[in-house]
Amino acid sequence: MIRGGPLRWRQEYVDYDNVLAEFEERLGYRFKDQSYLKTALIHKSYANEQLRDPAACNERQEFLGDAVLDLVMADYLFRSYAQLPEGELSRIRSELVSAKALAKVARQLNLGPCLQLGRGERRSGGQDKDNLLADALEAVFGAVFLDAGWDVARAVLGRLFEATAVRVAQRKSLDYKTRFQELAQARFGVAPVYELVAAEGPDHQREYTVVVSCDGKTLGHGRGGSKKAAQQQAACEALVALNTENDEP
Template sequence: MTTRTKKSDPEIADPAPLAQALGVDFVPELLDLALTHSSWAYEHDEAPDNERLEFLGDSVLGLTAARLVFDEFPEAHEGELSRRHHALVSTVTLADIARKIELGPFLRLGRSEHLTGGVDKDSILADALEAVFGAAHLSAGFEVATDLILRLIRPYLADIDRLSAEMDPKTALIECSLERGGDVPVYEVTGEGPDHERVFTAIVRVSCREKLLVEAKREGRSKKQAEIAAALAAWTELRQTPAKGK
């Protein structure tokens, strides 16, 4: 297993404060490995990376989150449990947790990933956090890893609907509209500027029997990005109105 080389990687913080903040007695080499992205490993003579620990951590996380939603929502049916579980273990949630615990500065990333902002990419942060869970399991056991995971994901139960919407805003908006007797949302997208700096503006409207329920407008660097942003804004506003029959 590789050891941290501070002379060659001066930009990487010592992970000891991270371990202390998480309250886990990590095997130092395992924590180092959990924070090692494949791009760093490639640039260091194919050294080991965190993908195997990520695989293990994903399994521990999945079981822990499943038990949490099972206990917290005793009246929920299987489909609802699956939706809530999916939201808790999603890249959106894990990346947000990783940012809150300031995981980014401790990551070992290759030069190209550093230059493209890898320390703040959702996918890299989420994968590294799962690897940290795997390292916690191997270092201190299943119960310690489970306790760590619960401490980090439990607060997200309170806003699980928004997490689900952020994963797929356009679908969430359709479902929210139909629950309120509305129509399928209609999008209008325009673009301005040169091809390499084009900015798209999306307007989404949700109506019910030709009566406008909500309209949202957002910008993005692509049509898809603009539509997703507008959909989430419309969903946020529309969810404040009662569903049909309530």
């Protein structure tokens, strides 16, 4: 970890601190100790070539950030998709934390131009390589955790990944809302109605409760870390309820 003292940043940046400030704006988090962020952006090629210090690279923070990301995603999926078995949760998490998925998030944050790369890595287009972007993003997550702790890290990562998590779940045939709407239209001739009945907890750890009804009859309740996730769980419970009715003699 590099703390204090001058750092030799890339010469093409007239004001690297301004570059970092703009990145923090996109990330949605302002570091109290910016040395954590600076270290997260140092690739080993730059540490070896420019700093002459292999230990100054981002690999240790990447190691930490990888663990933080895994736990945040596991926690989010566990709370948001209570109806899913372990195998489904693991498959969704694996897709969310893959190098391809992380590189996509890194590009959305325009992380590439912020990276400190050695000359050879820079010439070969390192700032747009999936593996370098994914590793650096994990190092940034480690930096957030070191700077602010678990609650803030979970909030930052949650904002970045929630929409993707919902899309992945739907793509894996877990879109219970669509399935329930089709069944409700066929059974009752009306669309289901979702009502938010509670929103509890602090902003960074909000939990929502939703009920779904058809033709005035409540059929399901759902809880989740987002309104969409709570609606999905409510729809799942409603599907189970209707199927149980069909099974009764």
